[in-house]
Amino acid sequence: MRKYLAIFRIRFANSLQYRTAALAGVATQFAWGFMEILAFLAFWRVNPRAFPMEFSQTVSYIWLQQAFLALFMMWFFEGEIFDAITRGGIAYELARPFDLYWRWFTQSAANRLAKTVLRCSPILLVAFLVPQPLKMSLPTSGLSFLLFLVSSFLSLGVVVAFSMLVYISTFYTLSPTGVRIISAVLADFLAGAIVPLPFFPEPFRTVAEALPFAAMQNMPLRIYSGNIGGVDALWGLGFQVFWLVTLIIIGRFTMGQALNKVVIQGG
Amino acid sequence: MIVLEGINKSFRVAKRQAGFGQAVKALVAREYQTIQALQDVSFTINDGEMVGYIGPNGAGKSTTIKIMCGVLTPDGGKCEINGRTPWRERINHVREIGVVFGQRTQLWWDVPVCDSFELIKDIYGVDDRQYARNLEELTTLLDLTEILKTPARSLSLGQRMRCELAASLLHSPKILFLDEPTIGLDAVSKIAVREFIKKLNAERGTTVILTTHDMQDIEALTERIILIGKGKILLDGSLQELKRRSSDRKTVILEYLGNTPSLRDGMYIQEQGPGRLVVHVEPGVCSVSEAIAHLSAQVEVLDISVLGISAEEMVAGLYREYKI
Numbered sequence: 316m317r318k319y320l321a322i323f324r325i326r327f328a329n330s331l332q333y334r335t336a337a338l339a340g341v342a343t344q345f346a347w348g349f350m351e352i353l354a355f356l357a358f359w360r361v362n363p364r365a366f367p368m369e370f371s372q373t374v375s376y377i378w379l380q381q382a383f384l385a386l387f388m389m390w391f392f393e394g395e396i397f398d399a400i401t402r403g404g405i406a407y408e409l410a411r412p413f414d415l416y417w418r419w420f421t422q423s424a425a426n427r428l429a430k431t432v433l434r435c436s437p438i439l440l441v442a443f444l445v446p447q448p449l450k451m452s453l454p455t456s457g458l459s460f461l462l463f464l465v466s467s468f469l470s471l472g473v474v475v476a477f478s479m480l481v482y483i484s485t486f487y488t489l490s491p492t493g494v495r496i497i498s499a500v501l502a503d504f505l506a507g508a509i510v511p512l513p514f515f516p517e518p519f520r521t522v523a524e525a526l527p528f529a530a531m532q533n534m535p536l537r538i539y540s541g542n543i544g545g546v547d548a549l550w551g552l553g554f555q556v557f558w559l560v561t562l563i564i565i566g567r568f569t570m571g572q573a574l575n576k577v578v579i580q581g582g
Numbered sequence: 583m584i585v586l587e588g589i590n591k592s593f594r595v596a597k598r599q600a601g602f603g604q605a606v607k608a609l610v611a612r613e614y615q616t617i618q619a620l621q622d623v624s625f626t627i628n629d630g631e632m633v634g635y636i637g638p639n640g641a642g643k644s645t646t647i648k649i650m651c652g653v654l655t656p657d658g659g660k661c662e663i664n665g666r667t668p669w670r671e672r673i674n675h676v677r678e679i680g681v682v683f684g685q686r687t688q689l690w691w692d693v694p695v696c697d698s699f700e701l702i703k704d705i706y707g708v709d710d711r712q713y714a715r716n717l718e719e720l721t722t723l724l725d726l727t728e729i730l731k732t733p734a735r736s737l738s739l740g741q742r743m744r745c746e747l748a749a750s751l752l753h754s755p756k757i758l759f760l761d762e763p764t765i766g767l768d769a770v771s772k773i774a775v776r777e778f779i780k781k782l783n784a785e786r787g788t789t790v791i792l793t794t795h796d797m798q799d800i801e802a803l804t805e806r807i808i809l810i811g812k813g814k815i816l817l818d819g820s821l822q823e824l825k826r827r828s829s830d831r832k833t834v835i836l837e838y839l840g841n842t843p844s845l846r847d848g849m850y851i852q853e854q855g856p857g858r859l860v861v862h863v864e865p866g867v868c869s870v871s872e873a874i875a876h877l878s879a880q881v882e883v884l885d886i887s888v889l890g891i892s893a894e895e896m897v898a899g900l901y902r903e904y905k906i
Contacts, residue, residue, distance in 0.1 A: 317704055317707060318704055318705040318706075318707065320704070321700075321701050321704030321705060322701070322705075325690060325693065325697065325701050328693075329690070329692060329693060332692070403686065404686055405653075406648060406651075406653050406683055406686065407681070407683065407686060407687075407688045409651070409652065409653040409672065409676075410651045410652070410653055410676050410679070410681045411676060411705055411706075412673045412674070412676050412677045412705065412706060413673065413705060414673070574655075575655055576655070577653075577654065577655075
């Protein structure tokens with residue numbers, strides 16, 4: 316356990332260095348968040364009854380999504396891991412006494428957390444200060460806030476476990492670009508990163524809500540905003556645990572297969 | 583103890599001719615070629631030995647090292663290192679070995695070297711006292727005091743290699759694998775690295791397995807060499823033995839005043855200049871002392887030196903002999 320903590324620490328510390336990048340990120344997220352909320356506001360003014368979520372829920376969903384972007388975004392990968400596979404640095408990784416799956420898992424999670432820590436507070440601060448109807452609301456209850464926290468961690472786990480599959484595919488394809496782009500576009504869309512899942516038309520929505528992508532940001536953001544509450548929220552957590560475990564099992568199995576016939580690239 | 587028995591490993595490599603047409607063809611029907619990287623490789627290395635593992639590029643040196651490190655799984659054969667099969671018990675196995683891949687880096691690129699060391703300490707679970715002792719010893723031996731706080735990216739190649747060596751020894755491994763540790767180093771750094779490896783072997787009794795193309799490394803460090811070519815072990819023996827076996831020819835270099843001396847049987851001119859003569863002597867026909875006596879009787883000798891065959895020549899000779 317200590318060795319994985321050490322990896323976590325050094326990755327976390329390393330990512331905290333990039334202050335300017337964080338600042339630029341915050342600016343982008345503000346602009347994006349405002350535009351998205353304004354677009355939803357325009358739709359809502361035309362026909363509030365056609366809205367599948369309450370407007371305040373939608374606003375909270377979008378602000379939280381922007382604040383925690385680094386935690387949940389699916390187009391973000393560790394360049395180091397791709398390099399290790401395609402350029403042969405993995406030789407050193409395998410000559411160390413740790414399980415490669417958990418080592419990469421820890422590294423990805425640490426990087427995402429560090430980025431989020433740097434970025435979330437200014438966005439949340441402003442989101443609570445802007446006037447209605449753009450203002451973010453507080454969680455409906457202490458319990459729902461607690462559920463939100465738990466769900467966020469599970470969501471991070473699902474996101475990283477899914478990214479691991481993309482990394483592992485590189486053992487076979489040797490070029491991460493294709494899988495990376497497809498996964499970024501598809502996963503982000505199906506996770507509700509572009510439009511929240513309740514806005515999806517039926518029966519597409521039912522299908523999307525059963526996929527592993529629905530166990531990503533969809534869950535914590537809707538729990539916080541009160542769109543999913545009570546027993547449904549608990550079911551939601553169960554749903555996330557199910558996909559987390561499933562993805563980890565698939566990842567570990569395929570990684571074991573890949574390592575058996577791994578080729579160290581570049582001599 | 584390291585025991586390898588009948589290790590085989592093959593790779594499948596996609597091949598195609600140059601050109602656009604061929605590239606299009608390869609889209610539909612790709613041709614693969616199986617390369618037999620290792621074929622029936624067997625040897626035994628005892629604790630505390632220092633072994634040079636040599637062979638031309640692509641002979642299978644690195645592949646063997648990677649199998650012994652648990653990084654690659656062979657197609658067949660047996661490999662036991664301190665009672666463990668590396669690829670089956672990788673995690674427990676690698677705890678006891680250190681590796682330096684000369685062409686790669688194990689240091690975290692953007693952080694000071696000492697941070698990378700701390701990380702390695704935690705990964706191997708080295709206790710504080712042992713770590714402090716090892717770090718101090720390695721810092722002194724490898725002269726790292728000045729560079730420990732520098733990020734790895736700002737180090738010169740020689741400085742980095744010394745750090746790599748230290749990094750692979752912080753957990754006091756019993757076996758050290760060095761895959762081309764002196765590649766690209768200047769003369770001073772090479773000597774420093776060699777001295778260090780020698781000391782390590784003598785003082786800690788660490789088993790060292792070294793691959794290199796630098797024959798001076800081999801000459802300075804190893805008693806025993808294993809020669810591999812096209813995936814097969816060709817020779818396994820002591821350096822002296824091999825030198826004697828490949829040739830006992832001597833070279834006499836003479837600087838003199840006077841007319842060009844005549845030669846007797848068993849002496850051949852290799853190089854000739856004004857006042858300078860390089861002569862090969864075949865000891866079976868003419869002994870070195872006879873050759874010197876013969877030469878000094880004819881001219882006034884200014885300087886004379888006698889050389890045996892160099893490791894470099896010997897290995898080149900072996901490569902030719904085995905057509906690898």
